[in-house]
Amino acid sequence: MTEDSNLVPQPQASILDTASRALGSEELGRQAVVSPQSVGALADAGADHSTSSHRKENEGESGITRPDLDTGIPLTAVDDIGRATAEDVREALHQVIDPELGIDVVDLGLVYGIEIDERHRAIITMTLTTPACPLTDLLEDQCASVLAGLVEEFRIDWTWTPQWTIDKILPEGREQLEAIGFNFANMPKY
Numbered sequence: 001m002t003e004d005s006n007l008v009p010q011p012q013a014s015i016l017d018t019a020s021r022a023l024g025s026e027e028l029g030r031q032a033v034v035s036p037q038s039v040g041a042l043a044d045a046g047a048d049h050s051t052s053s054h055r056k057e058n059e060g061e062s063g064i065t066r067p068d069l070d071t072g073i074p075l076t077a078v079d080d081i082g083r084a085t086a087e088d089v090r091e092a093l094h095q096v097i098d099p100e101l102g103i104d105v106v107d108l109g110l111v112y113g114i115e116i117d118e119r120h121r122a123i124i125t126m127t128l129t130t131p132a133c134p135l136t137d138l139l140e141d142q143c144a145s146v147l148a149g150l151v152e153e154f155r156i157d158w159t160w161t162p163q164w165t166i167d168k169i170l171p172e173g174r175e176q177l178e179a180i181g182f183n184f185a186n187m188p189k190y
Helices: 015-023 026-034 036-046 051-059 086-093 136-147 171-179
Strands: 074-076 111-116 121-126 153-158
Touching (some): 015 026, 086 111, 086 121, 086 136, 136 153
Parallel strands (some): 074 111, 121 153
Antiparallel strands (some): 111 121
């Protein structure tokens, strides 16, 4: 063994570090760790208009649902430092790829809503391009893979209302589909 080797793992970020980064100052981070219920007020008092304020605008106060400003997907979460939010779940779902089209389920407009309940379970309201699609098991397996370690449990509530149409595809999904040859000008309108 050399003198440079270290058998003790390097320190990991603490809850205080995470809270301080999210709220923009160590003082606000300490207050949030002592009193997690005050996080909304602390964020209002010290937030700049960075990612934390974007998340705050989208999720609102604890238990309140607001549509995401970019995608329109309703995101609901219990606001608690150190826990995954509905926005985190949505970001992870960008890794779930529709095997037929090769585009992620969020950009395709297949995700209608995401909720994180008080027991840290994710409930995802989702549809498919057609009710006869045989890929539900494959998509559920992909969701399980990307959400492992992010949330305690998850459930997909499959829905067919409203019916999915190409109008639900987000601009990012349209760009990806156009890049592989889809011509939206010649697609039927519903």
